[in-house]
Amino acid sequence: MKHSIATFALVFGLATILSAQSNVPRSKEALFIESSGPSEVILAATGIGTAKTNWLGKVDQEELTTSAKLDARRAAIWFVVLGGSDPILTTDGEKSKFAGIQESFFEAQNINKYIAWESDRFEERVKIDDGKKLRIKRLMRVNTRLVKDDLVALGVTTAQADLTEKMGLPTIMVLPEAPKGRYPLDLLKSDKTLKKGAEVIESYLTARRYDVIVPEQQEGLQDLVSASQTLKDVEDDPTYLIALSVGADVYITYNVTTESRRVGSREVKKAAVAVRAFETTTGRLLGTETGYSAERPTMDAAVIEEGINDAIEKVLARITAYWKDDLARGLQYKVIISVSTDFSTSEAEDIMFEVMDVFDDMAKTTKEILMTDYTLDYLIWADYERYDRSSNVYRDLKRAIEKAVPDGSLRRVALNRKLVVLSVEME
Amino acid sequence: MPVQPTNKERNMRNLIFFMLLGAVALSVSGQNDTYTRKSVTFLDAIILASPDARNLSLNQISYIGKTVKERVQLPRFDFNPLPENSPLTREFISEVNSRNALSVDEIAEIMNRTFVPEIVKIMDEYAEQRASELVDEATKMSFITTKAKDMGITAENLEQVLNSGFIYLPYMNGYSRAVDSEKEDDKTKYTVTVSIGGGIFWFKIAYMDGKTSVKPVVKNESTSIGFATKYDFEDAEENAFEAAVLNYARNLENATKEYDEFKLTTQVAEVVGTQVGFRMGKREGLRIDDRFIVGEYVESSNGEMKFKRDGFVRIGQIADNRENASELSHGYGVIVGDWAPGMSLVEYPRLNLDIYILMGTLPLSTESSLYDVEGGGGLGAEIAYNLGGITQTPHWYFDLAAMIGGASITDSWTGDDIFDSVTRFLVSGSVMKRMQWRRFDAYGQLGFAHQQTWGNWDDSMGDTYTDRNANNGLLVGLGLNYTLSIDLTAGIRYSLYTGESDEWTRYNADNEEVGSISGPALRYSGSGIAFQIIYAPPSLAFDPASTLSNMIP
CATH class of the missing domain: 2.40.160.20 (Porin)
Structure with a gap:
């Protein structure tokens, strides 16, 4: 008898588990419409509704609609968390953690709080599967910041705030793309469109609590640039130079194109804005996106901002992903050391080998960019506990080199939070 | 002294020509389940398309024009009235009169050359206001309206407005009158039977990059009979004629509503029991007890999309959406299906x-x-x-x-x-x-x-x-x-x-x-x-x- 009860309980339990519907969205389909602000996106989310049939074989319409609406909300949140080209969760670790909590995360009560607004119209409403299922498409505005905060609280992802405490969010500089021979800061001063573009991007970044460096506000900028320019391996790219000089982790360039035509008596304008993000130390392209505004009979500033809104969110997502990866490796510095030609090439080589050994001690990862007879260009990812400032790198290098090379001394050429330019002089 | 015809009458008189009443292509409506307002222009002219119709007097033509206009100017339309006696309209009439026989396409071509640019100008004047009604919900919630404080209008909205223009041109192709009289107490009693036939041609204006074209899209036709028995012959004739015209115009009103592009369509916003709520109302000229089909789109296994009817409602309460656009009108279900919000409501025009x-x-x-x-x-x-x-x-x-x-x-x-x-x-x-x-x-x-x-x-x-x-x-x-x-x-x-x-x-x-x-x-x-x-x-x-x-x- 006991055996029968246990078997029944097991079968009943299994049946209950199997019949329980998963909270993970069925459709997983959403279309990004617009980034309506730094913490909100508008999506057209598709939901697939299902409902039980009654004894007449009829599907309950209300249940079907409610189920489709809920699935559309879940699909919208799924898109923000895992879907699209720039989801919140990017690493396998994060995705794996999320898989463990997704059933509770996608519970109706939980996801409803992320939906800031939902259209009461259906963009699409179609019965499928012989009328047993309903596919709908609705517009909704999702509060992405709240989603991110909750994922941090659930331990799925690392909070940007945590990053700030440890090593700070990436410092970003924004400048327009300058044609050859033009200086980007001059363009900012002379072109109102470009100025507006910079303001919009900077507003986005500050709203996300990134450190934004405004180069035209930097005192002695020209001196810093000149110092960087003296380095022979540095390319002739003024934006790159400025970014290096001001110590930005990442720099963003952009260009704005506006077109207009007439519809009736009105001039309608459309803006296309290309936004590109680079890693400052290497000039590596982190992300590029072109955003388009709708064609509107409005002022330039409005279509430019609309175009930037369309692009910036995706680029920022890629910067964040890059930053997370980089954080795992340590704090990145670009170190350029030039050895005085007073040393012989053989002596200079020994000095550089010594420097490399020091790098291996202080950094989790290193990357050699350039090594010539008298110059060494290195990227190091130093332990952020010990080397939270570039002066610490400088100090340890100085100590080690001056010990290893008694007739040489290490001098500072330029030092900022990203760039360490040093020279070894013969005493 | 003979009575001089007015300019308007001259126009009417002038527009007497034969027309080859060709078939008109009907446009097929897509899956769009929201009616967008159309801009309509009317001409103070009637085409007399048959020898019978040319027997109509100026007063009768004027009465037909006025009555049809009153009926066909539905609240669901915006109107672009051409200035009275506009030189462009006169040019159109003069050009039409100079030809012996015209097809509908030829009339469209003359319209496009003469007064259509003027209509587009009028439409353009109101374009911003009308386009603002086409701004979708997503845009109303987006940066462009919330932060940039813009109306959110796009070029597409403006083009939609400039492509929503229709011109209607009434025509008469039949008129007959039969008189019967009998003596009664030394008085003669006249029974007059008037039969009229005709319709309306609808032309659609297309606008693209500053250029316009006009094409005929639909033809609504009707015939009607009026009776009157009076001791006074003129009274009998007038009453019979007016009865025929009123009925004719009412038939045309309904026929106009039956054109797919003019049919009121919307989504069901709420379902409470057998009642449905929806966004439409006095602004569209809803009438109590108007019929609306309720239905939905169904996708077959091979991906084909079909509209499936699922009962109908009649209008029970009309919202004044001229003041408050979000107020819902309500319909009571007669043949009640499995209804849910988001289903489509499609007007089923009938006489009242x-x-x-x-x-x-x-x-x-x-x-x-x-x-x-x-x-x-x-x-x-x-x-x-x-x-x-x-x-x-x-x-x-x-x-x-x-x-x-x-x-x-x-x-x-x-x-x-x-x-x-x-x-x-x-x-x-x-x-x-x-x-x-x-x-x-x-x-x-x-x-x-x-x-x-x-x-x-x-x-x-x-x-x-x-x-x-x-x-x-x-x-x-x-x-x-x-x-x-x-x-x-x-x-x-x-x-x-x-x-x-x-x-x-x-x-x-x-x-x-x-x-x-x-x-x-x-x-x-x-x-x-x-x-x-x-x-x-x-x-x-x-x-x-x-x-x-x-x-x-």
């Missing part, structure tokens, strides 16, 4: 009246012991004009009915028929209120009935006489109907009549009164039961109400 076909009995009896009197079966028709526009609540009607049937009047002693044949006739006017519950509706009716009984007999000389008895009384009716389809209902009615009369009047074969006679006192009181079929027509050949009123000399 119902036609009843009746088959039943009419009561007739007597208290006289000399006669046996018995009512018989009858056939009839009733027209119920919807009073929703006045009552603002559903299912109120003003009914006009006529029924004809037989009866038997026999000698109670011998059992012989008193007359060779006996006919019963009833006309009534009443107010009816129906109460709908899904497919069923019950109704009550109260009004007046005029009833007649007449018997024919031949005397020994072979002369035929008719003895007639008439009565005016009250009518109280109850009924129960079952809706078969969106425009067809079947039911039964139980009617109670009052009154009796012992006044008999004799007429000879020429319908001349011979004198009063004594006969059985007929009781019209009692009940009648009838089976009824109710049909909601898209058009009528003539209007019974105006016909009835025009029958009073």
